[in-house]
Amino acid sequence: MTERIRVLLVDDHAMMRAGFRMILEADGSFEVVGEAATGAEAVASARRLHPDVICMDVQMPDMDGLAATRRIVADPGTGGAVLVVTTFDRDDYLFAALEAGASGFLLKNAGPEELVAAVRVVAAGDALLAPEVTRRVIARFASGGIVPDGAAPAPGTAAAGRPAASAAPAGPGAGTTGSGAGPAGSASGPAGAASGTAVPGAGPAGPVSAPAGSASGPDTGHDSADWAGLTERESEVLRLMADALSNAEIAGRLFIGEATVKTHVSNVLQKLGARDRVQAVVLAHRRGVA
Numbered sequence: 001m002t003e004r005i006r007v008l009l010v011d012d013h014a015m016m017r018a019g020f021r022m023i024l025e026a027d028g029s030f031e032v033v034g035e036a037a038t039g040a041e042a043v044a045s046a047r048r049l050h051p052d053v054i055c056m057d058v059q060m061p062d063m064d065g066l067a068a069t070r071r072i073v074a075d076p077g078t079g080g081a082v083l084v085v086t087t088f089d090r091d092d093y094l095f096a097a098l099e100a101g102a103s104g105f106l107l108k109n110a111g112p113e114e115l116v117a118a119v120r121v122v123a124a125g126d127a128l129l130a131p132e133v134t135r136r137v138i139a140r141f142a143s144g145g146i147v148p149d150g151a152a153p154a155p156g157t158a159a160a161g162r163p164a165a166s167a168a169p170a171g172p173g174a175g176t177t178g179s180g181a182g183p184a185g186s187a188s189g190p191a192g193a194a195s196g197t198a199v200p201g202a203g204p205a206g207p208v209s210a211p212a213g214s215a216s217g218p219d220t221g222h223d224s225a226d227w228a229g230l231t232e233r234e235s236e237v238l239r240l241m242a243d244a245l246s247n248a249e250i251a252g253r254l255f256i257g258e259a260t261v262k263t264h265v266s267n268v269l270q271k272l273g274a275r276d277r278v279q280a281v282v283l284a285h286r287r288g289v290a
Contacts, residue, residue: 004031005123008051010042012060023112039063051080058086073101104128127278226271237264
């Protein structure tokens with residue numbers, strides 16, 4: 001029997017936690033190992049229970065979900081990937097969650113099947129964004145309004161991971177994320193799947209290289225990224241990651257094993273100094289190579 005995914009539910013509303021528990025446990029692939037009603041309880045529970053995934057609300061008493069995410073991600077003894085699940089489709093929450101180290105961002109108006117798919121994606125070590133959120137992340141990064149972790153802010157922007165105060169407002173609020181979930185365990189699901197992905201939109205496969213001053217501008221502020229060190233295969237993998245393909249789909253496209261894809265993805269993240277797939281793909285878009 002396949003080992004079930006261990007989940008910690010964090011929400012200050014007991015009815016919401018009960019609903020999430022019912023959805024996940026009905027699937028049979030998950031084990032809800034604990035619940036928490038505040039950020040402080042979430043940090044303590046994550047340290048004690050070592051869940052695979054933490055479904056994290058944002059607005060909570062005592063300590064909000066963003067501060068709790070930051071502490072959990074920064075603590076090597078805690079473990080567990082954070083999936084932020086919130087009612088509020090707000091850019092400040094979205095960007096702060098990514099900056100804090102969350103592996104996914106899902107709105108509570110998503111369907112039950114989308115929650116199941118999202119938890120699977122995050123548990124597999126991949127990153128997920130709701131589709132309507134993805135477009136805004138790319139637009140803000142491409143315009144220099146948000147800077148990846150560890151990067152120096154571009155002129156006129158706010159601190160790393162935060163949108164600039166003078167940035168143009170994001171697009172209209174998004175609705176539900178669609179119907180139907182991607183395949184179980186998919187890193188992001190095929191294009192059009194209900195669960196979001198890292199970031200869509202890649203060019204043709206090929207080595208990642210772009211001159212400074214390309215359409216999206218030079219890679220200002222992330223000088224530690226070893227773009228030249230990417231092999232041709234790693235460049236292909238990065239472009240396919242940017243095209244929203246899962247590890248399994250990348251393996252099929254390149255006719256290589258899924259374990260080999262995982263190795264390439266790890267190498268890409270290490271060389272770019274990226275925390276996860278979302279950050280790596282956004283870096284590629286900012287540099288104009290995806």
